[in-house]
Amino acid sequence: MYSDESDITLVERYVDAELDDVGMQEVSSRLETDEPFKALVDREQLLIQVIRYQGHHDKLQYLKRMERHLLHNVHRASPSSLRPWHYQVAAAVALIIAIAWLSVPEDPNKLFRAYFKPYPNAFEPGVRSLHEGTQRRQALQAYELGDYETAVGGLQQSYNDHPEPGLLLLLGNANLTLGHVQEAEENFILLIKNYDDLDLQAKWYLSLCYLKNGDLERAKNMLKELGETEISYASKAKELFEKVN
Amino acid sequence: MIQNEIIKKIRSGGQTELGLVYQEYREEFLRWITKEYHCSDEDSKDIYQLTILIFYDNIKQGKLETLVSSVKTYLFGIGKNILKEYIRKEKRYTPINQEKWLKEYLVEDQTQARDEHAFDVAGVALAKLGNPCRRLIEMFYYEKKSMSEISEALQFKNPETAKNQKCKCMARLRKIFEEELSRTQNVVNHV
Numbered sequence: 001m002y003s004d005e006s007d008i009t010l011v012e013r014y015v016d017a018e019l020d021d022v023g024m025q026e027v028s029s030r031l032e033t034d035e036p037f038k039a040l041v042d043r044e045q046l047l048i049q050v051i052r053y054q055g056h057h058d059k060l061q062y063l064k065r066m067e068r069h070l071l072h073n074v075h076r077a078s079p080s081s082l083r084p085w086h087y088q089v090a091a092a093v094a095l096i097i098a099i100a101w102l103s104v105p106e107d108p109n110k111l112f113r114a115y116f117k118p119y120p121n122a123f124e125p126g127v128r129s130l131h132e133g134t135q136r137r138q139a140l141q142a143y144e145l146g147d148y149e150t151a152v153g154g155l156q157q158s159y160n161d162h163p164e165p166g167l168l169l170l171l172g173n174a175n176l177t178l179g180h181v182q183e184a185e186e187n188f189i190l191l192i193k194n195y196d197d198l199d200l201q202a203k204w205y206l207s208l209c210y211l212k213n214g215d216l217e218r219a220k221n222m223l224k225e226l227g228e229t230e231i232s233y234a235s236k237a238k239e240l241f242e243k244v245n
Numbered sequence: 246m247i248q249n250e251i252i253k254k255i256r257s258g259g260q261t262e263l264g265l266v267y268q269e270y271r272e273e274f275l276r277w278i279t280k281e282y283h284c285s286d287e288d289s290k291d292i293y294q295l296t297i298l299i300f301y302d303n304i305k306q307g308k309l310e311t312l313v314s315s316v317k318t319y320l321f322g323i324g325k326n327i328l329k330e331y332i333r334k335e336k337r338y339t340p341i342n343q344e345k346w347l348k349e350y351l352v353e354d355q356t357q358a359r360d361e362h363a364f365d366v367a368g369v370a371l372a373k374l375g376n377p378c379r380r381l382i383e384m385f386y387y388e389k390k391s392m393s394e395i396s397e398a399l400q401f402k403n404p405e406t407a408k409n410q411k412c413k414c415m416a417r418l419r420k421i422f423e424e425e426l427s428r429t430q431n432v433v434n435h436v
Contacts, residue, residue, distance in 0.1 A: 012412065046360070047418055048386050049351045050367040055387030056298055056347050059263075063294045066264055070271070166261065196254065198261055 011040045016223050112212045115240055140233045148174040165195040185209045248312050255304050270320055288340050296324040304387045331332050370422040378414035
């Protein structure tokens with residue numbers, strides 16, 4: 001393809017929107033009259049389209065992995081052998097529990113047990129299918145399998161080696177599951193202080209730490225803050241706030 | 246305010262936030278679209294994934310800076326548009342092909358036919374480019390990161406160095422593309 005260094009620079013500046021009015025006028029007029037120049041612009045735009053396509057493609061794969069992970073969790077949580085009458089009995093029992101639940105004062109520990117669900121490994125889902133033996137993978141695998149004792153050591157070490165907010169969130173969750181509330185609190189506070197990512201999740205789990213410790217005032221403050229958001233955990237936080245309150 | 250904070254976080258690269266948005270509205274969206282358009286479960290998931298991608302892209306491209314409605318309303322709006330436009334083009338409802346849909350979405354000038362062959366060859370060239378070049382140009386053109394952000398993330402000396410490197414990477418990509426193009430044309434000619 002015909003190419004001239006100054007034309008290439010002009011094309012680059014054009015597609016990167018760096019040209020002033022004079023430059024834009026030059027490009028517009030050449031696009032109408034200069035075929036080789038137009039071919040350069042077309043090629044550049046094609047390459048950028050492909051870069052963007054690849055970016056979307058990778059992001060789509062990330063969403064698909066997440067979808068598989070969500071489905072996997074749903075399947076794991078719902079036994080397939082249930083019959084219709086099982087559902088009716090389950091619904092009746094749930095109704096009785098709900099009535100009983102509403103009629104008695106809420107106990108923080110019970111609330112904790114009802115609301116605490118370890119955060120899924122959404123960072124590298126599906127690690128169980130991989131056989132790489134790195135400490136990080138082993139820790140994530142242990143976490144996914146519910147072996148939190150093993151996960152804690154591995155996640156702590158992996159975090160020390162390469163600090164990442166996701167590892168800290170899972171470490172806090174593993175600690176909280178094991179009843180190491182103090183350590184979990186420290187993990188979540190560190191996450192809130194040092195990172196912009198995952199702070200809403202960290203706040204949710206920190207409020208559960210407070211609840212577990214019976215520190216209702218701090219739990220309420222945190223839940224109130226979360227309840228005012230409109231994204232993840234907001235509805236759960238509002239609901240829990242009402243119960244704690 | 247918080248919704249706009251989500252947008253801010255996604256704009257600055259929060260893949261986790263995108264994942265959270267995906268999880269947060271998934272059930273409601275799937276229920277709605279399945280009921281409204283009678284899609285299969287799998288189709289509704291495909292549409293939802295495209296919806297999330299467009300949401301992400303609109304943020305990255307600067308088309309969505311602040312929300313006047315909720316994230317949910319915005320997402321449902323995108324989903325509805327995707328389906329309406331798709332049904333209009335296909336004349337009837339058929340399962341959506343995500344890859345094809347994305348390619349069409351990326352061609353801004355719909356009047357100009359896309360050269361499928363050149364598109365595929367460019368894909369091969371990009372794969373051959375390798376990292377860190379590929380990562381750099383992806384950060385610039387897809388994630389819309391500034392040169393300062395790229396310089397920091399990829400540990401260049403300064404934004405100017407990152408910019409020079411980006412120009413070199415694009416030059417390399419053009420070269421590989423031309424080589425691949427002439428190689429595939431030679432193969433066609435021999436056949």
